[in-house]
Amino acid sequence: MSFSHELAGPGSLAGLPLVQVAWSLLYTFSFGLVLRYRVLAPLTQLWRHRLRVDHVVDEGAGVVSIILRGRHLNELNAESGQFFRWRFLTSATWRFSHPFSLSAAPHQQFLRITVKAIGGGTRMIHSVRPGTRVLAAGPYGAMTKERRQGRGVLLIGGGVGITPMRALFETLPVDGRELTLLYRASSAEEILFRDELEHIARHRGAQLIFLTGPSSDPRNAITAQSLITMVPDLAARDVYICASPRFSAAARTALTRAGLPRRQLHQEEFNF
The missing domain is CATH 3.40.50.80 (Nucleotide-binding domain of ferredoxin-NADP reductase (FNR) module)
Structure with a gap:
């Protein structure tokens, strides 16, 4: 008994290499997008804008405002109503990014966010010190x-x-x-x-x-x-x-x- 002629056909195994190539290209393209926007873009932004914590203001009720100083911040094209994903580069917080809206109009040298201590991650952000480097991915949001x-x-x-x-x-x-x-x-x-x-x-x-x-x-x-x-x-x-x-x-x-x-x-x- 032989099944070779029944299994092989123009629409089955013959097309399999093309499917594999297509999937490989799709995965490569997806990986490239992740690498560009989640790794290279934030690192380029870190070098270009040199964002650091300038000072932290206690707003009361478990809330702080963090004022960030940087260079060429107008190039971010941020608008009131938008948010970034912020990553504070300390030993306790560098692994996590959090979405926070701008709590004041963007300025050429300063940005401000305001953070309420809700869970462990946001409580750690309250303890960041002036001079801490910051990665900011964005801006995001269309509520402008x-x-x-x-x-x-x-x-x-x-x-x-x-x-x-x-x-x-x-x-x-x-x-x-x-x-x-x-x-x-x-x-x-x-x-x-x-x-x-x-x-x-x-x-x-x-x-x-x-x-x-x-x-x-x-x-x-x-x-x-x-x-x-x-x-x-x-x-x-x-x-x-x-x-x-x-x-x-x-x-x-x-x-x-x-x-x-x-x-x-x-x-x-x-x-x-």
Whole structure:
């Protein structure tokens, strides 16, 4: 008995070398992309921009801001609302990268991020010292001024999700009379950047609203009616959200019921 003629055919073994070559090329190409963007690009950026920790500011409530000094930072083309993946080159932290948004508008020589101590990795970042070298991959994210569709803007930040909202509040090219920042925090003590936010609001003539206290308090409920009361022209605005999944879901539901078009909603989420 012989099976050789049944197994060999124009569509089986004859095509196998081509399939192997195709898969080999695909793996090589994928490896090249990983090597370029995950290894070579960050190392080139480290050499070109020389990012280091300049100083660390205790913001209270288990949060610190890290100010990073570097060279030619304008070449990064970073915008308010974007984030990088940061790797702090210390013996305890070099193996891990973390995504943190810029918490202030990018500057030619300085960048700022703000980190809440949530787990072991973020707690270790709190202990980095001035002079620590930093690898930054990015920028990433499209929650920038280019996303705008409407006339005015409502920014909604929850907890440490205020970080990209603070940068956007400062830089969005919109008339201050049509700019509102709504900031939800568990307590007044947990409000970050209060002085900065109030200064920006005064300087731009923008509206700043703090919602503090337990989410179970009806006065803190995010509903269609409460949003329309705070921002009567809501449906004509773009809305940017950065908050926990639970708060974001409640805000999305309220915004939809208030008549906000889906194309005018721009969002990032973070996990506690």
